[in-house]
Amino acid sequence: MSKINPEIESFARIKVIGVGNSGTNSVNHMVRSKVRNIDFITVDTDAQKLHHSLASKKIHIGKNVTRGLGGGMNPELGKRAAEETKEALQETIKGADMVFVACGLGGATGTGAGPVVAKIAKEQGILTIGVVTKPFGFEGMQRTRLAELGVENLKDSVDAMIAIPNDRLLSIVGKDTTFLSAFQMCDDVLKQAVEGISDLITMPGIINVDFADVRTVMQNAGSALMGIGTGQGEKRAEEAARMAINSPLLDITIDGAKGVLFAISGGPDLTMVEIQNAAGVITESIDPDxxxxxxxxNDERLKKGEVKVTVIATGFPTEPKTNNIKKPFSFQTETAPATENKEPKIFKDFRDKPKEEKEMFTPKKEDKDKDNDSWDMIPAFLRRNK
Known part of the structure; x- marks a missing residue:
């Protein structure tokens, strides 16, 4: 009788690629936080910055283009640097099921090389998620314009994108918050997204969520909201759900989302009513269809009496509702002269490129003829088909 060998590794393989200075900082934060089951990679034109990276794999791009000195504010150099090292990037990314590309926009490497790295991943059929930061208003109009054009360029190279405007930090930090602590808040958004998805697909569930479910919600989805919330006490599940869908650092809300994946983690004392209440908080503002x-x-790592809610939302309307937060103060910038409004060369090719139509999410219709008494007793949100 032949012996059947079980699969040694059946979980989806996730890689996080930090591109440029901001991306490298994000990866370092995750490594220090001991995020598990993830392959970390950093990509940069700056040899000195790569030297301080904590990633297990480091790729120095553009040795002939920048000579290891970075790219300043020229995205074209970042793009050429990534293309020069394309084969090494392809080999490093190969084998992943899901890739997060983390970068700051408005400079050279993140803005120029980030879309190239993302495109390499997506061309291999890998679910590709961009997590980007936008510059502060006081960094000037030129950097802001580069960042906005970078967002448009990256959208064509990823399945979904989470954007964090740095200006939102000014609205939530206290006057004594250090610069380093403030930026760690941005890094935590990426950490939560990666850690949350990793836990969803690797931890066995009572009602299980697998990688195919994550792909269903995030593939070709455009803008994305990803959040994790925790709660304790009498209304712990509702509190956790509200925290998960209301990140003050993201510039979109869950309103109108057409694809939503959420998981509720707790101990053996988690009740059916708590699950229903948390689901109500999450689904009350999404698209009816x-x-x-x-x-x-059942997460044994949680504190006694704690509940955790993880939410992924995508498929937003063309103009999703923004998460408006009143700023305590603003920075005034002078209008740039018309001669400075030239579009960088890197963006000329895609400016007139027709947008790829995104896949919309439609639920399967239930067969009402098969309804029975026991089916009717199950809450509505549990009867939705995957």
């Missing part, structure tokens, strides 16, 4: 995927996880 949204595709909703739901899971529950």
């Amino acid at each position: 949204a595709k909703v995927i739901f899971g529950t996880i």
